[in-house]
Amino acid sequence: MFPRTPRRRQGRRLSTRILASQVAILAVTSVIGFILFAWAQRAQLDNEYEQRALSIAQVAAGDPQIREGMTDPASGSLVQATAERIAHSAGASYVVVIDLNGIRHSHPVIGLVGRRVAEPIVVLDGKGHVGIDQGATGRSANGKAPLLGPSGGVIGEVSVGIPENNAAGKLWRELPTFALYAGIALAVGCAASYALARQLKRSTFGLELEEIAGLLQDREAMLHGIREGVIAFDPRGRITLVNDEARRLLQIDTALGLQPKEVLPEGRLRDALDGTLTGNDLTVLTDRYCLVVNRMPVGLHGRELGAVVTVRDRTEMVGLLRELDSVRGLTDALRAQQHEFANRMHILAGLLDLGEHEAALEYAVESAGAEPALTESVRQRVGNPLMVGLIVAKSTVAAERGVRITLTEESQFGEQPPHLRGLLTIVGNLLDNAVDAAVSEAAAPGAAHVRLSLLETRSAITVQVADSGPGVPSEAVESIFEDGWSTRPDRGTARRGLGLALVNRLVQHHGGTITVSRGAGAVFTVTLPLYDSDPAPAAQIAKANLFELAALGDDRW
Template sequence: MTLTTQILLSMLSLLVLAVVLGAVLFTVVSNGTLDRQYQLRALGIATTTAAMPEVRTALAAGDPHHDIEALAKQIVAAANPSYVVVTDRNGIRYSHPNPALIGHKLEEPVAVLDGKSHLGFDQGSLGLSANAKAPIFGTDGAVIGEVSVGILDTREQDDQAATMWLIAGFSALVLLLSVGGSLLLSRRIKRVTFNLEPAEIAFLLQEREALLHGIREAVVGLDDDGKVTVINEEARRLLKVEETALGTPVAELVPEGRLRQLLTGTLDGVDQVVLTEDALLVVNRMPVSVGGRSIGSVITLRDRTEIEGLVRDLHSVQGLMEAMRALEHEYANRLYVVDGLLELGEVEQAKSYVAQLSTTSRSLGEGLRSRIAPPELAALLLAKITVAAEQDVEIEVTSDSRLERPPALATEVVTIVGNLLDNAIDALANTPRPRTVTIHLDDAVGVFISVRDNGPGVPADQIDAVVVDGYSTKDTRPGMRRGIGLALVARIVHGAGGTLDIFPGPGGNFEVWLPAAPDATNQTGTDDD
């Protein structure tokens, strides 16, 4: 059955049951009240008749002039009871609607000899009636007779029938209004539920739950007040939400920062990059409206940490390949020179040229390796020097640079140096020559890294913005997101308990200090002693 039919039948069943029970109860109570009213009416007439002096005097004298019958007829005409019967204490009738029974004795004993009035229903010669009997007292206070007044049951039945018709009409009106109300309610429910039946709603709910908690992408649903209405397990993991989040404002689930601004809608944009303590997230926030009315928004978060790491590793490999290509090109040119000298017969000159090249190339690599203990860092510097030379940028490692012990955060140091050098090389792309980048390394107290270039530098009003994840003034490279390098450096430095200082231009100037590991400090003290 459709939702409309179910609502209509359910409402009608309940209403019919309630109306029928109410009608029956009201009829029973009404009939009982009507019975009591007729009995009290008869009692009033009987009591009044018994108190009439004419009735008392005539009954005490034996009613020689038949005055009691005449008075009874007057009372019936005035008060409209069905009958008024007056008897003496022995039950002899002095008045009766059937004149033939006057002077005859009652079939039942006189009920008022106890001096009290009596109410009830009496099955007399005229039929069933609501009856009241009142005693007639003589001058000495003794009971000398009885007045019996009755109202036939046929009159009461007519009144009861009129009442029942009223109840039936009222019940029918209630049922009619209920049917209309049920139809209106069902139409409203159908409109709210987009004309979906209960089975369809249940199926959609099951689908939603399966989809929401089955996908690996994080999903958060918000209402118009910014409170969480839906959140799946992946979103809980990425946002580190452990407590019940439903009904909680999303601003209370994450700390202050760029992520909160994106989740609350303070910042807009598609595929916005956010760097958290342990993940790189791509955030999208889309408003949701139904029928032109806003019902909230949906937030999706994608964990791109591993993919972004692979992309950056790939670019690092490509950088090394570019460096090898540049070296290959350079060595090819040198071989051409050697070959030309040999062709010309200048053997000694060729030997001298080869010796000079060998000394120069070996001195650059050996010079770096002798001062920079971590081999991966020395290799990185050598590759960056070669790649930068291809772009007409000179990278100079200061002569007093020293990194004699592999730092505890060797991988982090390589990441910091690589990002700072990449930013410096990119900053010099469209600047006039000469283009120079100077890097200084020192591990006297912790690890100190300084990278400077003669480019435009960072404007003073943008110093705080450049370390925000997603901020970049450069064109996007295919397959790689911008605005990550300096944010990643800032996160590594902050996690290690170090400092990152950025100085305003002209000229880029970045200084990083990382504290030394405890074991490295102790070892240093031992060597000094």
């Protein structure tokens, strides 16, 4: 179903591959971060030197000698001398003073003094301006300040430049420190990556990536290919896995991440899944299936990983086992009847040998009329032949076990009653339960008896079965109809604890009621309306399967 991925790179362990990948990522990000940081630092240094150049320009614009030289043409040489002095003392590459006509009055290149600049005057707004200047002295951080006259008006511009190599030199002096920080960060990241790789290795229980992928493929192929339901739970009881068979048997769809109480109704099935019920091979009866549920806690290396629940469909198998057990019971009864018939033949042969012909005739007539009398007695009150056959067969088998089944005088049952198939299952299971209870309590031969009442009226059908057994314990009255409840161990191949649960589900399906008495001598009373009131949709869908299971045998409680 899932092709197995061939394993590659067997020589490199998972932790090594994770560490190498993390180190490569950290190295690349460190280099990129270092470059970006250097770029940002260079931009910051440029801005810093631009502001420094602007400050020098503002100082020069406020110098009295420069202002005097710009207002008095006779003092023109004073401007050049003062600008050179300021540039030298401030470490600037140039201090250029320009009038409003764009004529230079100072410049580090003497030949440019008196010549017009190509750029327009930008300080006419009375504010300072900064930028990068690519002038005659090379690339510089530039600051321009307005030069004010005596009246406060702008009479010129002072432009100051600081060589770019100053900013570059400072940046190169700072880069080793940045590189050290990046190296420390890379080392810490490598150590953290190594610890993470070790932790991931422990989390995967030493498995390599190819092994994990292979296990996933095998798990998917196995879980969805087996004919057994599998449900996995995490340590908090949430469903983490449901295979296809489990979805079919439990009739659930979206369940991942949820708890059993969120996807299943209250009952024995939910208790078996969440661990409330403990034990092996828990039998659970649903509307459609007879299931066997097992829950197993899962742990690895001392860690609790949750639990795995397996669900097996035993509907057909349980039905066959119950049918086989019924056949064995009938075989035992026939064997006993054979011995009884042989005894009767021996008695007749003895009477004839003694010449007691009249006594032999009377004994033969009495023996021959016993079974027809029982059948006729049942036929007078029960019109349906299937129900008659069931009662007579159960009476015969019970008689071989020393239990007498009697049909009450007030019983009245029609030829074509509603719910016939369900009634056959209900009566058969209740009679079998009653016979078992009566046999267990019988103190003397012939003392055990079971009384059956069938009454069909215009509105309902009432079935009542009473036995001479010990009765139902008071503390068990509430749980007696739960699947799996039983007072006796399994008999032969038949699984106990399903009969009364099945009867209860049939009664609920038809909108009826079932009650049981307390104290010695259990009395079960079932009342079914002539027509189903409002059967559940799920029960309607499951009707055929459930009745097929019910008709296959005689489960006991």
